[in-house]
Amino acid sequence: MTRQREQYGILYEGDFGLSALAEKLSVTTGSPDEAQALHLASEVAAATEGEGAVELGVDVRCLLDSPLPDDTIRTAWLAAAHGRFDPAACESGVRGWLRRLAERWPQLERRHAPRHWDARPNIKEEELRTAVVAEIRASAIPVDQGVADSDHVALPSGAVAESLEAVARQGDGDLGLRLFLRVLKGYDVPVGKEQYDRLMALDTVLGFPGPLVYDGLNVLWPPIDTARRDASGDFGLSALTSWFEGDWQESTAHERVRQATAADDSAQTPGSAAALLLADARRLLDSSLRTETIKVLWLSATGRGYNIDHLGIDARDWLRLIEDMCEERLREIAPQYRHAEPLDRSDLRTDLRSAVLRAVREATPLLKDAVISPHWEPIPGASALAAVEEVVSDADADLGFRLLLRLLDVVSPSLTQEQYSHYQALGRRFGYGEHHVTEKLEQLIWQG
Numbered sequence: 001m002t003r004q005r006e007q008y009g010i011l012y013e014g015d016f017g018l019s020a021l022a023e024k025l026s027v028t029t030g031s032p033d034e035a036q037a038l039h040l041a042s043e044v045a046a047a048t049e050g051e052g053a054v055e056l057g058v059d060v061r062c063l064l065d066s067p068l069p070d071d072t073i074r075t076a077w078l079a080a081a082h083g084r085f086d087p088a089a090c091e092s093g094v095r096g097w098l099r100r101l102a103e104r105w106p107q108l109e110r111r112h113a114p115r116h117w118d119a120r121p122n123i124k125e126e127e128l129r130t131a132v133v134a135e136i137r138a139s140a141i142p143v144d145q146g147v148a149d150s151d152h153v154a155l156p157s158g159a160v161a162e163s164l165e166a167v168a169r170q171g172d173g174d175l176g177l178r179l180f181l182r183v184l185k186g187y188d189v190p191v192g193k194e195q196y197d198r199l200m201a202l203d204t205v206l207g208f209p210g211p212l213v214y215d216g217l218n219v220l221w222p223p224i225d226t227a228r229r230d231a232s233g234d235f236g237l238s239a240l241t242s243w244f245e246g247d248w249q250e251s252t253a254h255e256r257v258r259q260a261t262a263a264d265d266s267a268q269t270p271g272s273a274a275a276l277l278l279a280d281a282r283r284l285l286d287s288s289l290r291t292e293t294i295k296v297l298w299l300s301a302t303g304r305g306y307n308i309d310h311l312g313i314d315a316r317d318w319l320r321l322i323e324d325m326c327e328e329r330l331r332e333i334a335p336q337y338r339h340a341e342p343l344d345r346s347d348l349r350t351d352l353r354s355a356v357l358r359a360v361r362e363a364t365p366l367l368k369d370a371v372i373s374p375h376w377e378p379i380p381g382a383s384a385l386a387a388v389e390e391v392v393s394d395a396d397a398d399l400g401f402r403l404l405l406r407l408l409d410v411v412s413p414s415l416t417q418e419q420y421s422h423y424q425a426l427g428r429r430f431g432y433g434e435h436h437v438t439e440k441l442e443q444l445i446w447q448g
Contacts, residue, residue, distance in 0.1 A: 003058050003172055005123075007207035011048045014211050017055035018063075019080065019178035020044045026082035026186055034097065037085045038104070045105050057105040060098050062172035070094040075155055075163035080182040083153030123205050128173035131202060136164045136180050138195055146187030177202060178212070185216040192220050200266060214266050221269040224337050226279045228272070231265035232433035234440070235273065237280035238402035239263075240322070241301035242409075253306055257322055261329040265433075271334035278326035278339055280399050281319045287395040291315045293387045300384035301403055303410045304373035352429060353397040359426060360389045360404055366413040381411060398430055405440050414446040 008016060015023055024040040025032060032040070045053035063073055073095075074088050087097040136143075140161035147153065147160050160183060168176025181199070184191060191199070196219045203213045222228075234242065240260050244253070261274040284294055294315035298308060308318050330337050363385060370381030384407055392400030405423065408415075415423075420441055427437040 003062060003174060005174065005206065008055075008212075009207050009209040011051050012209050012212075014209060014215065015178065015182075016044070016047065016052055016212075017059040017178065018077075018175060019059075019182050020047075020052075021056070022077065022080040022082075022179065022182050025084040026080075026182070028084055032085045034085075034090050037097075038100070041101060041104070053105045057102065059172070059175050060101045060105070062175055063167070064095065064098050064102060066167075066171040068166055068170050072163045072166045073098075075159050076167050076179055078153050079147060079155065079160040079163070080179040080186065082186045083150075125173060128202075128206075129168050129176070131198075132168040132173045132177045132180065133165050135195065135199060135202075136161055136168065136176070139180075139184065139189055139191070142189045143183060143187065146189045147183075150187055174206060177206075181213060181217070184218070188218050190218050190220050193222055197267060210266050224269050224271050224275045224334055226272075226275050226339075228268075229431035229433060230267040230269075230272065232267065232435045233265070234402065234406070234436055235265075236276040236402065237284070237322075237399065238301065238406045239273075240277055241298065241305075241403075241406055244302040244305040246305050254321070254325070257325050258329070261326050262333075267433075269334075271330055271337060274326040274329040274333070275337060275339065278323060278330070280396075281323045281326065282339070283396045283399055284391070285316060285319050285323070287391075289390055289394055293390050294319065296379065296383055296387040297391065297403060300372050300379050300387065301406045301410065304376065304379070352401075352426075353392060355426060355429070356392045356397040356401045356404070357389065359401065359422070360385060360392060362419075362422075363404060363408070366415075366419075367407065367411055370411045370413065372410060381407075401426060401430065405437065408444065409440040412444055415441060415444045417445055420445050 014020070021037075021041050021044045024043065025037060028036070028040070041056065045056050070088070070093060074086070077094075078086060087094045090097045092100070140158070143161050144158055147155055148157065164176060164180050164183065167179060183189070196214075196217070199213050199217075200210075202208075203210060233239070240257065243256055243260050261277060264270055264273045291314060295309060298306075298315060298318065308315060364382075367381035367385045372379040372381060372384060385404075388400055388403050388407060391403060405427075408423075420437075423441060424437050
């Protein structure tokens with residue numbers, strides 16, 4: 001059968017269906033019997049107010065309706081469940097056990113579809129099957145080694161990858177992928193960054209909840225590199241300012257910074273968020289910018305969400321506190337990391353400085369008459385834009401452009417399609433992620 005796919009990430013926080021049952025069984029102590037397996041299956045079915053029964057029933061039918069031999073299903077299952085509960089040991093055998101599941105949880109209609117249901121994932125079944133098989137083959141040798149080194153299950157050499165391939169090809173690509181992920185995690189199989197990115201791309205296409213892929217996966221992360229642009233959205237100091245929109249008290253602001261230093265994008269090497277924020281803070285601290293300019297930047301980019309001026313906090317001292325919290329996070333998550341200072345001014349993206357300066361000056365008509373925090377100690381848009389221009393000229397073009405995008409987000413002027421396209425093109429030159437410009441400016445495009 002071909003399953004009707006949904007935006008699973010709206011319904012679930014992690015795994016679902018048969019692969020979720022395999023996960024539950026894999027951490028069960030002892031040797032669970034059929035009754036225990038059915039009890040755990042009922043927990044999977046009860047997820048999200050009973051919606052879990054839909055995916056469990058579809059997974060079971062995908063296997064029952066396939067031409068897969070029982071031995072193939074058993075091998076893939078045993079590997080995914082870490083050797084816990086062998087359905088072949090049931091009196092009715094592998095397919096008999098699946099039929100018992102199908103009787104309890106037949107194909108059901110979705111009971112609680114979200115009001116604003118996003119478009120269903122759109123991927124051709126054969127395209128999905130081919131992509132999943134390619135990933136299984138890419139990991140076939142380390143999977144075989146991981147299973148062989150395990151004392152949880154004894155399976156013939158090469159049988160696990162072959163069985164997972166068969167499930168993806170002849171059963172269901174979606175289920176094949178989820179069982180494959182369970183095997184990768186269960187045997188701590190190392191996954192390179194390129195393969196991880198491909199798996200996360202499948203995660204996005206299928207509408208999976210992100211943790212379904214990355215939670216527990218042994219990713220071989222590259223060293224932290226502040227020149228990399230792996231995040232899909234904003235990063236560094238410009239991203240931190242968005243964490244401070246609204247009203248904040250000093251007692252909670254420090255914790256807010258700590259949360260931001262740990263907010264690595266799922267595509268980033270752990271510790272990258274802190275390293276990128278640290279780099280931005282040091283660029284400003286090491287620059288010739290006046291403290292007053294830094295204060296205006298912070299207040300403008302946060303929309304006066306955290307008023308360091310009224311709290312008597314010097315803007316440079318605030319940056320030093322941010323710097324300290326970044327270093328604290330890096331000592332915890334990446335103790336080997338050492339921030340590399342730029343060797344000279346040529347390292348500060350001088351090739352793009354002129355382009356960003358033009359963008360800042362062309363934004364003058366959008367911001368010169370704007371007022372940030374108009375109802376309480378307003379900040380003229382022209383003053384905020386002048387501060388951004390100083391960042392571009394005296395500190396860093398990359399940071400300056402990100403702060404310009406942030407300022408446009410705060411002020412929310414109407415943009416023409418031409419202006420928006422120009423910002424997108426400049427963002428691509430900096431290597432920004434696909435959502436960096438989009439999530440800030442797309443809603444500002446004038447539709448008149």
